[in-house]
Structures are given as C-alpha cells and as structure tokens.
Amino acid sequence: MDQTSNSGPDERHFDIAQHWAMELTRRRSVTGTSGEVDFAEWLAHRLMESDCFGIRRDVWTFPVADGDARQCVAMLLRRGGRRTVILTGHYDTVSIDDYGDLSDLATEPQELAVAMRQRLANPTTAAAQRAESDLAANAFLPGRGLLDMKAGLAAGLSAIAALATEASGSGNVLFIAVPDEENGSAGARRAAQLLPEIALRHDLDIAAVINLDAIADDQEGHDGRVIALGTVGKLLPTALVIGTPAHSGFPFNGINAGALAAVIAARVEWAEELTETLSTGAGAPPSLLSLRDGKTSYDVTTPATAFAYFNVLTYRRTPIEVLTRFDALCAEALAQALGELRARAVGIAGTKDAPLLPGSIPIYNYEDVAAAARKRQPGNDTLMTEKARTLATQHLSLPESCRLMTEHAWRLSGLAGPAVVTGFGSVPYLSTQLSSRDNARHLRTVAVRAARHSEARYGCVVRCVDYFAGISDMSFFGEADESNLNVVGRNTPLWEQVVRWPGSDGIANVPTINIGPWGRDYHTPLERLHTGYAFDILPRLLADVVSDVLNG
Secondary structure, three states: OOOOOOOOOOHHHHHHHHHHHHHHHHOOOEOOOHHHHHHHHHHHHHHHHOOOOOOOEEEEEEEOOOOOOOEEEEEEEOOOOOEEEEEEEEOOEOOOHHHHHHHHHOOOHHHHHHHHHHHOOOOOOHHHHHHHHHHHOOOEEEOOOHHHHHHHHHHHHHHHHHHHOOOOOOOEEEEEEEOOOOOOOHHHHHHHHHHHHHHHHHOOEEEEEEEOOOEEOOOOOOOOOEEEOOEOEEEOEEEEEEOEOOEOOOHHHOEOHHHHHHHHHHHHOOOHHHOOEEOOEEOOOOEEEEEEEOOOOOOOEOOOEEEEEEEEEEOOOOHHHHHHHHHHHHHHHHHHHHHHHHHHHHHHHHHHHOOOOOOOOOEEEHHHHHHHHHHHOOOHHHHHHHHHHHHHOOOOOHHHHHHHHHHHHHHHHOOOOOEEEEEEOOOOEOOEOOOOOHHHHHHHHHHHHHHHOHHHHHOOOOEEEOOEOOOOOHHHHOOOOHHHHHHHHHOOOOHHHHHOOOOOOOOOOOOEEEEOOEEEOOOOOOOEEEHHHHHHHHHHHHHHHHHHHHOO
C-alpha cells in the first residue's frame, strides 16, 4: 500500500467496515443453535451479491465434518500470481440469554446502546460505571458478537474491498469465516486441515494467516491496539478422585473423595508451578473451572468419587511438562491432606482408636488405567470402545464425557482406591510463535514495521506483542509442534470419538498473527466495541499489512 498514507479517517473503509459489522451482528449465530447452522449459507449469499469485492472472486462453503450441518465460508479474491494471505475469524457467538429483558435487542447495536444507557443510568458497580461512561461518550457500541468477533470479520472484508480496487496490486486474499470457536473450534480445525487441498485446487501459495479476533482492554486502548505475533495455548488437566465411601455418621470408616478433590483444587489454584514467566512478566496462572462429586442423589454416604478440571495456559511448555507438574501438585496436596487427617483423627479419637490411613495415595494417568483395564479382561477393550461411542452421541460437554469415561475405565481396571486418575478433558490449543522460516520472518518484519509507523500513518500507536492473550483459532492455523500432542491423545478419554484429531496434519503450520478490534467485557451483557479503531484504523492497518506481505 501507499507508504505516504495520512492519519486522517478513510470514509470508504469506515462505511464498509461499519456496514458489515452491523449486518453480521444482526444475524444471530449462537454456538450450537440453528442460527449458527444457517449463518454460513446467508453469509455466502451476501458475499456473492455484494459489489464491494470486484468481479475477481470465488465464494464457496465447506462442512466442518461429514454429517455436520455447520459450514465454513470462503471467499477468494484473485489479483494475480500464487502468493496468498488468509484473513480468518469465527462467526459464532456465546448465548444472548444473559441480556435478560434486553435479549431482543442484544444483536441490534444502536438500539441496544440507547437501552443500555437507560439501564446504566444509576450504575452500582465499577464495570457498570465504565460502561455507562463509554456509551455516553459514543466511543463504543454494545452488542452480542459485535466485539467477539464480527467487527473483526467486517474489518477484514473492508480491507479486502480496498485491495480489490488496487490497480497495481498483486497476490491473492482468501477470507475464511468459521463456526464453533466458542466451543471446540471445529470450524478452524477443519479449515486448517483442508488448506493444502484448497491451495492445490486454486493454485495458491499461502504465505501467511491473519486472525481477526478481538482483544479486551479496560484502559484506553494501549493493550487493545496490538499485533499479536503468536498465541497462548490451553490445556485442561483433569483429576478423578476415587475415595472410600462411608456413612457420614462413621466417617473414620472411609476417605471422602470430595474432601481430597478440594485440597487438590486449593493447591492447583494460581499455582506458580503451572504459571509460565514471560519476558513481559508472569503469564496467567491456572484456575479451577469445575469441581463436583459423583453423587446423583441425596444420601448420607460420603462421595465415592469427585472430579475437578483446571484451565492451564501455556506459552512454551509442552503438554507432558504440564501433566508432570500437575501430577506433582496433586501428590503434594494429597500428602498434606493425609497428614492433617491423621492429626485430626488422633485429636478426636486418640492414638489407640484413630483410623489407619494409607501412607500415600497413588496417582495414575488415564492411559495407565485404560491399559490396566484392557490387561485385566480381554473383553474390556470392546466395552471401553462401546462406552466411548455411546458418550460421543449424548451431546455432553467434553469434560463431562471424559469424567464418565474415566470412571468406566477405573471400574474395569480392578484397581483399588483411594486413588487419583489424571488426564486431559478438552480439545488442546497449542501455543504458536513465528518461526525462522522465510515467510514467518517476512511476516514479522511487516508487522513490526506497521507498528513502528502506526502513529504517523493512522494517528495512534499500535504495538507488537509476543502472544495473543486469549484462546483462539490461531492454535490451528499457526506454527506449532504437533508431536507434543501424543501425551494429550493418550490421556484424553474420548480423543478418537469426540476430539478426532486428524493424525499429524491437524494444524496448518502457516505463519500466523492476530490483528483484531478491541473493546471491553465480551461474553457479558456489557460487551462493547471501540468503533473508531474497529471501523477506521483496523481496516487500513489490515490492508497495509496484507499488501506488504503479498509484495514480499
């Protein structure tokens, strides 16, 4: 693009980005609903009939999986040659139910802004005060999915519209909008897997991927106006605790699985051992996402099992490192709990009558328990396969399915409790960084240069950061070491039936960065987008970066 661009607003960029952001937002696409299914056909039709993108474009859709009605939407803008940049993002959103009596307006940004200002007239929390101030200043617009992340898709479409009018430009732009990011990233995973086939069919050399996901910033945009050169990874370590149930009137006769799970949860929460230190400071610490026992009805027996799982973000640590550290934390928590229970029992019953507690509680990985079950009885392998297939059809959350499968394997194994079985309970998200390959080095150079000249060209400072702070589809497009997933696959109970990771080609392994809009409070009724950045600066920044990458 013209390196002498001034910092003033570009009305065409603004109008196109705003138009698409409003249109995309008004079309509801909550994850797991018919709106998500219908969105792809509607978007493909709108892209085909729009006059924004010139005549040199192809539009098509493809399913996320055989028999799955959800579709990815692709639009290829051809400008000559083979070199291609991908602009991608998700179109599904979280539910609108949290808007309550404003749910009818949840996807109507202008109308919602008026209603929200009335609702926030007397704010009672700091978050509500900030939202009221933002909306009163007309710097932000609310709406479910506007920030996360339909404004990002709209900015990408605005950039493509600008590139379509370039008289001297070369290279191609492939736009891909995907479903299911708010659940298991089925859309991005399918798109990443199919990229080699798409490139071959359309004779493309894919040089880079730019993800368009949103960034949250509670201040004035310093942390929102960024180009992220990589993304964090996410793992979901799980712990199934098997206790020895007892009548609650005679608790010394057993060991309470719920109490053991609680001490594990307390030890892992914010544990330094699972928090990575970055050059810019500490990363996000681990946090408990769920803790429940296995009881399905009320009685006075202590829980026989309990299940906990944790959000663990990774930057450079491998899954085996995370699992090893997690096991060590569980062992430490259990040892301390046994020591405290012994001391309490002696204090209550005296040395003579205190219960005999085990010296330690063993910790198994799921793969150890599954192997023990198969070894115990020849038919157990079939039983476990049948159980996994049944769970895969029951529309349960993946962590819940993993809990039930782990319990099933434990019963078949013949192993004795008390014990803890650790593993993983979700689709893994790998951390990505730009490598030393030519395309990656060039993408980094372009991104750094765009940030360096941002104040002069766009009137505000845009920074480069090493990692996108949220979980995103970058994990499936970007450069990562897929071999690290072996331990995850062996210890995720429904890996084959639900996760269905496609062997060694589950990620695209293309240099990938994130350049998206910023705002505040997404996934809440206060979700709102900074419109000046999203509709004016972001489309211009994207068009410049794409053009520079293509001209590399």
